[in-house]
Amino acid sequence: MTDGTTPGGDRPEELANVHYLPHRPPADPAGQVLDAELISEEEYQQRRPSQKALALQRIEAYRRDVTVVVHVVRTVATHQRTLRVVKALARNVSYPVAGAGMVLRHWRDTHGSARYERLLNDAEQSRDQEALREWEARAVAEKQRRHQRMMDWIDSPARVVKALATAAFSVAALLLALGVILAISREDISQVTGPITAVIDAVAFVVWVATAYGIVLVTGATTGVLVYLWHKGRRHSTWEPEWLHTPEQRAESFAVIDESMLTRALTHCKVTSLTKALKEGQQLEFVVLPRQQGGGTYVQVRLPFGCAASDFLDPKRVELLAGNLGRHKHEVYPQRQPKADARVLDLWVADAGTMDKPAPPWPLQFNGEFDVFRDRLPIGVTMRGEQIEQGMLNRHGLIGAVSKQGKTAFMRLKALGLALDPTVELRIADLKGDGDWSMFEPRAHTLIEGSAVEQTEATCVMLEDLVEEMQRRYEAKRAAGIRGNITRELSRQPGSGFHPIYAFVDEVQVLYAEQHPIGGTKADARAWRAAKRLHDQARAVNIHLYQATQRPDDRTLPVAVREGAHVRASLYVPNHPTAKLVLADAADMGARPQDLRPGRDAGTVVLTGEVDDIPDGMAFVISKSHYVSTQDAYGVIDRAMQILEQHGRTIGHDDADDGEPQRDPLTDIATVIGDLPKMRTQEVLQRLTELHRITYGGWELGDLKQYLTEYHAAPYKTDGKMHVSADLVHTALAERDRSGGADGEQAGVDA
Numbered sequence: 195m196t197d198g199t200t201p202g203g204d205r206p207e208e209l210a211n212v213h214y215l216p217h218r219p220p221a222d223p224a225g226q227v228l229d230a231e232l233i234s235e236e237e238y239q240q241r242r243p244s245q246k247a248l249a250l251q252r253i254e255a256y257r258r259d260v261t262v263v264v265h266v267v268r269t270v271a272t273h274q275r276t277l278r279v280v281k282a283l284a285r286n287v288s289y290p291v292a293g294a295g296m297v298l299r300h301w302r303d304t305h306g307s308a309r310y311e312r313l314l315n316d317a318e319q320s321r322d323q324e325a326l327r328e329w330e331a332r333a334v335a336e337k338q339r340r341h342q343r344m345m346d347w348i349d350s351p352a353r354v355v356k357a358l359a360t361a362a363f364s365v366a367a368l369l370l371a372l373g374v375i376l377a378i379s380r381e382d383i384s385q386v387t388g389p390i391t392a393v394i395d396a397v398a399f400v401v402w403v404a405t406a407y408g409i410v411l412v413t414g415a416t417t418g419v420l421v422y423l424w425h426k427g428r429r430h431s432t433w434e435p436e437w438l439h440t441p442e443q444r445a446e447s448f449a450v451i452d453e454s455m456l457t458r459a460l461t462h463c464k465v466t467s468l469t470k471a472l473k474e475g476q477q478l479e480f481v482v483l484p485r486q487q488g489g490g491t492y493v494q495v496r497l498p499f500g501c502a503a504s505d506f507l508d509p510k511r512v513e514l515l516a517g518n519l520g521r522h523k524h525e526v527y528p529q530r531q532p533k534a535d536a537r538v539l540d541l542w543v544a545d546a547g548t549m550d551k552p553a554p555p556w557p558l559q560f561n562g563e564f565d566v567f568r569d570r571l572p573i574g575v576t577m578r579g580e581q582i583e584q585g586m587l588n589r590h591g592l593i594g595a596v597s598k599q600g601k602t603a604f605m606r607l608k609a610l611g612l613a614l615d616p617t618v619e620l621r622i623a624d625l626k627g628d629g630d631w632s633m634f635e636p637r638a639h640t641l642i643e644g645s646a647v648e649q650t651e652a653t654c655v656m657l658e659d660l661v662e663e664m665q666r667r668y669e670a671k672r673a674a675g676i677r678g679n680i681t682r683e684l685s686r687q688p689g690s691g692f693h694p695i696y697a698f699v700d701e702v703q704v705l706y707a708e709q710h711p712i713g714g715t716k717a718d719a720r721a722w723r724a725a726k727r728l729h730d731q732a733r734a735v736n737i738h739l740y741q742a743t744q745r746p747d748d749r750t751l752p753v754a755v756r757e758g759a760h761v762r763a764s765l766y767v768p769n770h771p772t773a774k775l776v777l778a779d780a781a782d783m784g785a786r787p788q789d790l791r792p793g794r795d796a797g798t799v800v801l802t803g804e805v806d807d808i809p810d811g812m813a814f815v816i817s818k819s820h821y822v823s824t825q826d827a828y829g830v831i832d833r834a835m836q837i838l839e840q841h842g843r844t845i846g847h848d849d850a851d852d853g854e855p856q857r858d859p860l861t862d863i864a865t866v867i868g869d870l871p872k873m874r875t876q877e878v879l880q881r882l883t884e885l886h887r888i889t890y891g892g893w894e895l896g897d898l899k900q901y902l903t904e905y906h907a908a909p910y911k912t913d914g915k916m917h918v919s920a921d922l923v924h925t926a927l928a929e930r931d932r933s934g935g936a937d938g939e940q941a942g943v944d945a
């Protein structure tokens with residue numbers, strides 16, 4: 195073989211390679227062939243590949259070529275760097291175009307008829323006839339002005355040309371005359387065109403310089419305009435397609451929630467009625483413009499006719515809306531505005547990423563006392579980090595969540611805060627008994643831990659005791675003539691019998707799931723009846739009940755008990771029905787604890803009801819609660835015990851069952867009169883009531899008179915008014931001391 199190919203397909207690679215190698219001249223048979231075999235013509239024809247096989251081999255070679263080229267092109271074209279460069283190029287080319295569009299639009303809006311059309315439209319919409327007439331007149335005047343300007347523009351070039359021609363002709367004539375004079379005076383005919391030529395040269399030089407400057411100026415101005423338009427387009431362009439955005443731009447574009455973004459997001463939620471209304475030319479009306487509130491953006495939108503805010507509350511829509519706003523679904527909270535018509539949609543969107551920030555440490559963890567009458571308890575922060583505080587007086591509470599979401603921690607936080615008020619009495623039942631509440635042992639009046647029958651029964655008794663205490667307080671209140679709320683002064687008075695009591699029952703489902711007659715929902719079941727009575731009446735006499743449960747269903751949290759809670763809190767729950775059991779109506783108005791992330795959002799609470807820091811117009815607030823670990827809670831209770839000691843209080847001291855120290859009215863009367871020689875009976879009664887309302891609040895003039903008469907110190911009349919004599923009271927005291935001290939039986943009054 196002399197052409198370099200191997201017949202018979204022994205080395206098909208070489209056949210393929212032929213295509214790549216440059217054409218080689220046939221080898222010199224004398225010098226190149228080192229080995230060969232002599233074959234016959236017939237054998238040669240047999241071994242030689244057919245034309246068809248050669249064609250196929252060639253096609254295969256081309257196919258491989260194409261594959262390689264396509265692969266290379268695709269790799270280069272889809273490479274991140276190429277995409278970045280192309281996008282950057284496209285973006286930067288689009289900016290000046292977008293900027294020019296904006297400048298044009300701005301010019302048209304401020305100069306053209308569009309502005310008048312808009313104003314006329316507004317006037318028409320608001321049916322303001324006067325404004326309509328005025329804007330119509332102004333529009334007509336503006337049109338005339340524009341027409342006149344246009345005519346001026348058309349006329350002016352002709353006028354300019356005419357003026358220039360006249361000027362040029364006059365100057366030329368002048369110069370010619372000057373040339374003739376020069377030629378005559380110098381007797382040289384060639385001088386006639388001298389002045390004209392000199393002026394033409396001068397003009398040519400000026401034109402040359404002006405052209406050079408003009409080129410520089412035009413180039414500079416064009417660059418400047420392009421840069422300006424590029425900048426404008428980059429800063430404000432909204433038509434740039436999203437695929438052109440850099441990752442930073444994409445994140446930034448979702449950072450600020452504005453009207454255009456909201457309109458786009460709402461429009462793409464697949465709500466047919468809205469899509470139809472927008473196509474008909476109706477518009478979204480922003481009743482409250484987007485504004486920062488509670489760690490996110492709050493906005494109120496009136497939807498067009500035929501749409502309802504409730505269309506957006508469906509979880510699937512919420513998810514779509516959240517995606518359109520660049521948020522997770524637990525960061526977007528649409529709700530039906532409770533105080534407005536069905537078309538008004540309230541929307542709260544968390545700032546991106548704020549849900550992941552932990553709450554700061556609890557402000558009362560290491561310092562400070564608490565006063566239930568004066569203070570509100572810090573319980574957490576909004577998503578933006580603003581403090582949320584909760585008034586604790588005269589409110590019952592319910593907390594619901596599945597296991598391990600921070601239910602106990604949240605309820606315990608409230609109990610820890612209350613423990614820092616030395617007048618508060620705590621009664622606690624932890625029906626899991628895992629030690630989460632053990633630190634309260636020295637501080638609590640009652641601490642029940644465990645989930646056996648003994649503990650559920652003890653919890654039931656605890657609630658029933660509170661019902662008895664409630665009744666006692668009502669009677670004492672009536673006897674003391676107290677109307678309305680119990681004052682702070684009275685409540686904090688040692689031994690007043692009206693100090694605040696808080697009962698906490700953790701894992702309360704264990705109590706209600708207990709066998710009848712303790713648990714269950716039958717009419718005579720003890721636990722729910724006691725809890726219901728407390729819910730109905732106890733808060734007026736400063737007795738409160740907080741319950742936490744993993745299962746807020748009808749069996750393990752009877753309806754009658756569930757409804758009595760004034761403050762409702764839900765951490766993560768599995769679904770909307772469960773959320774509704776805990777949060778009631780708020781769950782239908784946009785509160786969605788079911789969208790919190792289990793575990794990751796432990797401690798994040800959706801609060802509703804009598805919560806002081808719920809923003810205006812909203813039905814709920816989301817809070818990251820402060821976390822005090824079990825270990826740290828011991829430290830807080832140590833501090834609570836010190837505070838108790840500083841105030842001279844002991845646990846159970848305020849328990850009305852311990853009995854009140856007996857008052858000695860004779861001593862008290864001497865005390866209130868003080869150094870005065872006499873005092874009017876009305877004033878003595880008033881001061882006695884101030885001194886100890888429980889004992890003297892019910893005293894009337896007859897009681898005082900009868901009491902003093904027994905000690906021969908009866909009030910007497912002087913200046914037309916009844917008075918008590920200080921001398922007589924002191925004499926009675928001295929007399930009594932001589933005859934054997936204060937006579938409890940006779941004089942002491944049971945407080």
Ligand SMILES: Nc1ncnc2c1ncn2[C@@H]1O[C@H](COP(=O)(O)OP(=O)(O)OP(=O)(O)O)[C@@H](O)[C@H]1O
Nearest residue numbers: 596597598599600601602603604796797819820821
């Ligand atoms: N406010 C919070 N911030 C951060 N993490 C928290 C917060 N509250 C609770 N957690 C975390 O959640 C865990 C579970 O808390 P907790 O025991 O209070 O849940 P629970 O709902 O009462 O659970 P269970 O019903 O099983 O007792 C805690 O150990 C803690 O890690």
